[in-house]
Amino acid sequence: MTGQYGDSTRSVKAVASEHVPGQPIASPPVPVSAYHLSADESEPLDSYGRSSNPTWRQLESALAALEGATTALSFGSGMAAITAVLRVLAGPGTALVVPADGYYQVRRYAAEYLAPLGVDVREVSAADMCEAAGSADVVLAETPINPTLDVVDLHRLAMTCRSRGATLVVDNTASTPLGQQPLSLGADLVVASATKALSGHGDLLAGYVAGNHPEHMAAVERERLLAGAILGPFEAWLALRSLGSAGLRVERQCHNAMAMALMLREHPVVRSVRYPGLPDDPAHQVACHQMKRFGGLVSFELADADAVHRLVARSNLLVAATSFGGIHTSLDRRARWGDPVPAGFARMSLGIEDTDDLVSDVATALG
Structure with a gap:
């Protein structure tokens, strides 16, 4: 057993x-x-x-x-x-x-x-x-x-x-x-x-x-x-x-990540979204074969760096931070660290907030 x-x-x-x-x-x-x-x-x-x-x-x-x-x-x-x-x-x-x-x-x-x-x-x-x-x-x-x-x-x-x-x-x-x-x-x-x-x-x-x-x-x-x-x-x-609480936290983070990815994919100001759990993501097929869960990270692209900063400023729940995996949902503009990504590329680490609260907050903050 x-x-x-x-x-x-x-x-x-x-x-x-x-x-x-x-x-x-x-x-x-x-x-x-x-x-x-x-x-x-x-x-x-x-x-x-x-x-x-x-x-x-x-x-x-x-x-x-x-x-x-x-x-x-x-x-x-x-x-x-x-x-x-x-x-x-x-x-x-x-x-x-x-x-x-x-x-x-x-x-x-x-x-x-x-x-x-x-x-x-x-x-x-x-x-x-x-x-x-x-x-x-x-x-x-x-x-x-x-x-x-x-x-x-x-x-x-x-x-x-x-x-x-x-x-x-x-x-x-x-x-x-x-x-x-x-x-x-x-x-x-x-x-x-x-x-x-x-x-x-x-x-x-x-x-x-x-x-x-x-x-x-x-x-x-x-x-x-x-x-x-x-x-x-x-x-x-x-x-x-x-x-000891990792199982509960990771389960909620992955659930929130999927909900957030689905919302971001439909939002008019979001240029692109990457999340292995999305059926149309380029990595989805391989991820399904080797991953039990698709993770708590979602990456997406906005127009520019200012758009990423405005999103954080307008949100009541997002925290600007470069680490990930915590109980708070955080956002990081990766080009600031030298990653070869567009200026408006952001990595969101989903926390354990209530899903509806989180998705609604980010959708409103995006405008």
Whole structure:
């Protein structure tokens, strides 16, 4: 029966502590930098705060359960998780494919830090990812792509990588493990920012890596130990606390996203709309095959930058913010960050407000 649980049940069970009478149901954080050592000098489970923490382990166990992984490792941010994986996998002389139309900081890191070390960095659009994987050693795919919301066919990409012997890493931030399971589709590793929908309250930064290959995960854990890109115990506790309600929040966010996409598609001032859940979206067919839910992000284009700013100013519910996945609906004009999109292109992250209130507010604010 366990494999048939719904996402809210899975989320609650993932964060549940052991059923021990007299012990707290919600585990407290363990803020510690050093532990008592014994005379037995074999390496203990806990010795120093940079190498291990009980609160990490509970969070990592929950993340692994949700991703369908044997192991997960927490990091201080999503970028810390991604860069640790890239440092482990992409050495001098390797060919690395990164999304040309995905999160811009990944491209910057690859170009500024990996390329000078002798890594052959190739920026490839979502549409060309499968073809480019045929001559790569490491492929980092992001799907749905942030912010255009194109979808990469993960099963096809995994088959291409496997035939080449390439390692496939999938950024699952936009979808979350409640919307998509990259490991089950053939990915070797999953990376994600838990800052977004999994934590969902805009009060912490966190990232993680999940996988089923012991050698990959051991190498990433060693990199985390040496580089020190760890998650603080309080942040781990906040993420663990938030994870229990992720099923409810993601379900409402996805419901709101579909309703908003349908309204925006019909609004006369909106030039175009992207949402994988729309039947006429270019990514819909692939999304239906690999996504359980279509996510809480909607992208659309208005006339220009001023039109985006006016929308936020006129709305009673929209928050101008660059992160996404929170309980508040937010809007971000992506060209301001250097994304190769039109000036009036906006990414909306749907929150958990009542659907009718939210759609009515945005429709009125659009004019």
